[in-house]
Amino acid sequence: xxxxxxxxxxxxxxxxxxxxxxxxxxxxxxxxxxxxxxxxxxxxxxxxxxxxxxxxxxxxxxxxxxxxxxxxxxxxxxxxxxxxxxxxxxxxxxxxxxxxxxxxxxxxxxxxxxxxxxxxxxxxxxxxxxxxxxxxxxxxxxxxxxxxxxxxxxxxxxxxxxxxxxxxxxxxxxxxxxxxxxxxxxxxxxxxxxxxxxxxxxxxxxxxxxxxxxxxxxxxxxxxxxxxxxxxxxxxxxxxxxxxxxxxxxxxxxxxxxxxxxxxxxxxxxxxxxxxxxxxxxxxxxxxxxxxxxxxxxxxxxxxxxxxxxxxxxxxxxxxxxxxxxxxxxxxxxxxxxxxxxxxxxxxxxxxxxxxxxxxxxxxxxxxxxxxxxxxxxxxxxxxxxxxxxxxxxxxxxxxxxxxxxxxxxxxxxxxxxxx
Amino acid sequence: xxxxxxxxxxxxxxxxxxxxxxxxxxxxxxxxxxxxxxxxxxxxxxxxxxxxxxxxxxxxxxxxxxxxxxxxxxxxxxxxxxxxxxxxxxxxxxxxxxxxxxxxxxxxxxxxxxxxxxxxxxxxxxxxxxxxxxxxxxxxxxxxxxxxxxxxxxxxxxxxxxxxxxxxxxxxx
Numbered sequence: 001x002x003x004x005x006x007x008x009x010x011x012x013x014x015x016x017x018x019x020x021x022x023x024x025x026x027x028x029x030x031x032x033x034x035x036x037x038x039x040x041x042x043x044x045x046x047x048x049x050x051x052x053x054x055x056x057x058x059x060x061x062x063x064x065x066x067x068x069x070x071x072x073x074x075x076x077x078x079x080x081x082x083x084x085x086x087x088x089x090x091x092x093x094x095x096x097x098x099x100x101x102x103x104x105x106x107x108x109x110x111x112x113x114x115x116x117x118x119x120x121x122x123x124x125x126x127x128x129x130x131x132x133x134x135x136x137x138x139x140x141x142x143x144x145x146x147x148x149x150x151x152x153x154x155x156x157x158x159x160x161x162x163x164x165x166x167x168x169x170x171x172x173x174x175x176x177x178x179x180x181x182x183x184x185x186x187x188x189x190x191x192x193x194x195x196x197x198x199x200x201x202x203x204x205x206x207x208x209x210x211x212x213x214x215x216x217x218x219x220x221x222x223x224x225x226x227x228x229x230x231x232x233x234x235x236x237x238x239x240x241x242x243x244x245x246x247x248x249x250x251x252x253x254x255x256x257x258x259x260x261x262x263x264x265x266x267x268x269x270x271x272x273x274x275x276x277x278x279x280x281x282x283x284x285x286x287x288x289x290x291x292x293x294x295x296x297x298x299x300x301x302x303x304x305x306x307x308x309x310x311x312x313x314x315x316x317x318x319x320x321x322x323x324x325x326x327x328x329x330x331x332x333x334x335x336x337x338x339x340x341x342x343x344x345x346x347x348x349x350x351x352x353x354x355x356x357x358x359x360x361x362x363x364x365x366x367x368x369x370x371x372x373x374x375x376x377x378x379x380x381x382x383x384x385x386x387x388x389x390x391x392x393x394x395x396x397x398x399x400x401x402x403x404x405x406x407x408x409x410x411x412x413x414x415x416x417x418x419x420x
Numbered sequence: 421x422x423x424x425x426x427x428x429x430x431x432x433x434x435x436x437x438x439x440x441x442x443x444x445x446x447x448x449x450x451x452x453x454x455x456x457x458x459x460x461x462x463x464x465x466x467x468x469x470x471x472x473x474x475x476x477x478x479x480x481x482x483x484x485x486x487x488x489x490x491x492x493x494x495x496x497x498x499x500x501x502x503x504x505x506x507x508x509x510x511x512x513x514x515x516x517x518x519x520x521x522x523x524x525x526x527x528x529x530x531x532x533x534x535x536x537x538x539x540x541x542x543x544x545x546x547x548x549x550x551x552x553x554x555x556x557x558x559x560x561x562x563x564x565x566x567x568x569x570x571x572x573x574x575x576x577x578x579x580x581x582x583x584x585x586x587x588x589x590x591x592x593x
Contacts, residue, residue, distance in 0.1 A: 033467075061467045072517040104539040106527045162465075165542075177537040180544045188464040195463070196560070199587065206468070225553075229561055311560040324552045326464075327457035331547040339544060 005095040006406035007088065007123075009080075010131070010399040012100075013065035014161030014186060014361065016046065017399040018083050020090075021098060021406025026399045028087040032079060035059040035209075045082045049209070052254060058206040067183070068102050068162030070109050077116045084121070092121040098406050100131050100398060103165055103179055132156035132167035132174045134401030135359050135391070141404055147355045147387075153348060154355040157337060157372075158398075159320065159362035161186045164333065166340035168352055180340040182330050184323050186362045190215050192326075193316045201307035202247070210256050214245055214309075215316065217258060220267060221367040222314035223374060231270075232311040240266045242310040249305060259306065267313075268366065317365045321375060334375035350384045358390040359397045453571040558582050 006021035012032060019026030030046035037044070037059045044054060064076035084090055097117055101110070110128075117126050135156045140149035148154045153170040162185045168178040194211045197204050204211055222228040232241045244259040258264045319325060321332045331339070341352045356376075358369060369388050380386055391397040529538045556563035556575035563573035565580065570589045574580045 063467050066520040067465060069520045069523070071520050071523065074517070104537070104542055106523055106539070108523060108527060166544075176542075177535075179537065179542045181539075181542045182544050191464045191466065199557075200559075208467075233561060315555060315560055322553065324547050325555065326461065328461060329546045331544045335547060336544045 005090060006098055007084070007090055007092075007095050008098045008399060008402040008406050010100045010402060011070070011076075012161055012398075013063070013068050015395065016079070016083065017396060018088060019399065019403065020088070021403050023403055024400070026396060026403075028083055029395070030083065030087070032065065032076075033061055033063040034075065034079070035061050046079050047083075047087060055250060055254065056209045057248070057250070059209070061208055065162065068160065068185070069105065070113065073112045073116055077120055080116070080121070092123045095123065096125040096127070097121075097123045098127045098129065098402050100134065100402065101128050103130050103132070103167065103174065103176065103181075129402065129405070130167075130174050131158055131359075131398040132165065132169050132179075133172055134398050134405065135357055136169040136401070137172060138397055138401035138404055139357050139389075139391070142392075147351060148357070151351045151355070153351055154357050155337065155341060155352040156357050156359060157333070157363075159185060159333075159358070159360040161361065162188075164320065164336070164360070164362075166333075166337045168340055168344050168348065170344075170348065175344060178340050178343040180336045180343075182320075182323060182333065182336050184320060184326075184328065184330070185360075186215075189219075189316050189319065189362065192319060193219070193312060196312045196316070197307055197309070200312075202305075204307075210247070213256060216364070218243065218245065218264060218309055218313050219316050219365055220314055221317045221321075221365045221371045223367055223371050225314070225318060228314055229311060239310055240270060241313055242308055243313075244306050244308040247305040247307070317362070317368070320362065321371065332375070333372060334379055337372075337376060338379045353380055353384045354387045356386070356388045358388060359394045361395045363390055363394045456571060557587075 008017075008019055008021045008026070010017040010026075014032060016028070016030055016032045017026045018028045018030075028047060031049050032046070033049070034043040034045050035049055035056060036042065037055055038057065039055065043062065044059075048054065049056065062072075062075060064070055064072040064079065066072075070076055084092060099113070099117070101113070113128075114126065117123050135158070136148070136154045139154065140146075140152070143149060152172070153168065156165075156167050156169055156174075158165045158167065162183075164182040164185055166180045168175040190208065190211050193215050194204055194207070197211070197214075228241065232239060243264040246253075246257055246259050248254050248256050321334065323330045323332060337356065341349055344352065358372070363369070369390050373386060373388050376386055376388075393400075524539065527539075529540050532538055534541075554563045554573045555561065556579050557572045558574055558579035561575050563575040563579075565574055566572070567574065567580070567583060567588060572583060572588070572590075574583050
């Protein structure tokens with residue numbers, strides 16, 4: 001039946017993931033915002049922002065989400081209608097919608113969302129789900145012999161755009177009294193990085209898209225902050241973290257890029273004691289390169305429109321583990337997980353610790369899972385195992401779960417609620 | 421001593437007793453500092469942090485429609501009818517979507533019985549250990565010292581000078 005199309009929409013604060021239920025990947029992964037470049041009077045929507053020809057320098061941003069919750073329904077429906085008509089090519093009146101909503105969504109927001117879905121878009125039916133249960137569903141189906149699916153429960157850690165949730169899931173339902181939230185996510189990290197770079201080298205307060213890119217490409221989670229701070233203090237090529245990002249100049253390149261990708265990846269090879277393994281060939285090459293242009297390295301960056309990062313690269317994601325360092329009166333991620341588990345029934349504790357699933361775009365920082373395990377282990381009774389798995393694609397995990405749910409037979413018959 | 425330093429609020433209160441009354445006034449009050457911290461966290465959630473200079477009316481002129489310019493002209497012609505500042509403010513307040521905090525306030529979650537999980541109860545709560553690392557706001561390395569005027573951290577005299585010259589009291593209104 002052609003009329004049984006289920007549109008799966010993971011309506012995140014940062015990215016909208018939209019597609020047809022049953023497919024493996026969403027048709028569209030677009031920013032959930034509109035932006036107006038300085039040069040024009042028109043706001044660009046969703047996928048238009050991704051086109052390489054648009055110059056988004058100092059663009060004014062508008063997002064329908066504030067602190068993870070939908071506040072601007074007019075803007076959201078504009079974005080949705082654009083996605084439905086020009087990206088998904090569906091007719092809402094003959095399809096159903098599977099929508100994700102943040103945990104503890106406010107009743108007033110839910111009402112307004114229902115209104116848009118039924119009155120403005122005229123969908124046949126709507127099913128609202130939350131992200132942790134979808135992530136659990138997807139992981140359980142992927143690993144049928146794992147604890148996740150055998151025990152039918154898992155602990156989903158979703159480090160999202162606006163906030164971070166640790167949510168226990170039991171029998172495909174999110175245990176809502178066990179959910180713990182930190183008010184820190186990707187957006188705050190980007191803004192923090194912006195603040196640091198703007199103060200220390202060049203003003204990038206307006207360049208959200210650019211700094212998102214810098215954050216995604218260069219930031220990583222340190223496993224030993226004290227050691228890495230010492231390394232970041234060194235000068236010259238002994239500072240394994242220093243790397244340079246070149247800003248777009250609008251003529252030869254419209255996107256910013258890392259000046260020396262090899263240099264930027266050096267931290268991955270660091271051994272426990274903080275030294276690089278000596279591979280003579282590359283070392284030699286590095287040396288000569290440095291010697292050939294020592295003056296260039298020390299030059300003021302401002303003239304060439306580039307900035308270099310060193311300790312910022314790991315101090316920014318560090319905030320997820322210690323929000324107190326920012327002056328935020330909230331516990332870090334490891335403690336957040338422990339509290340979420342402790343609020344569940346004691347019989348679930350060992351299983352939950354053994355089935356921690358990381359999802360959300362901010363878990364993509366290299367070293368995230370390792371650091372989390374290092375911090376979590378001392379907090380967990382040692383009779384329990386701690387096992388942390390990162391989703392294969394943390395950004396799309398929720399959507400894939402939704403797609404799976406939408407394609408199951410029982411979904412059509414049992415879950416969908418019609419108009420009222 | 422180390423403990424004292426780690427908790428800036430406590431440290432300030434002991435210090436205020438020791439110094440002369442005039443000096444007390446010169447030192448920022450603890451309240452100011454908590455305000456500064458809140459302002460800072462607020463700034464991290466801001467979509468357009470650099471846009472403070474942009475006039476709020478600027479946004480109204482821009483729309484998503486194709487016939488953008490026409491709308492713009494109409495608005496200008498309408499603008500000849502003078503509005504009082506208050507009426508204008510009211511109008512923009514109506515137009516602007518309400519922030520999440522306002523919606524949260526309206527939802528009145530505090531009135532729920534304590535066993536019902538809600539947005540407020542899901543917050544993770546304060547950390548178990550109060551120790552806090554401090555990073556120099558200028559260079560990012562661990563910071564020993566606190567600026568006496570605004571409470572920001574710095575690690576050395578060099579950084580202190582930079583701090584004083586550039587953004588001392590930035591987040592204090």
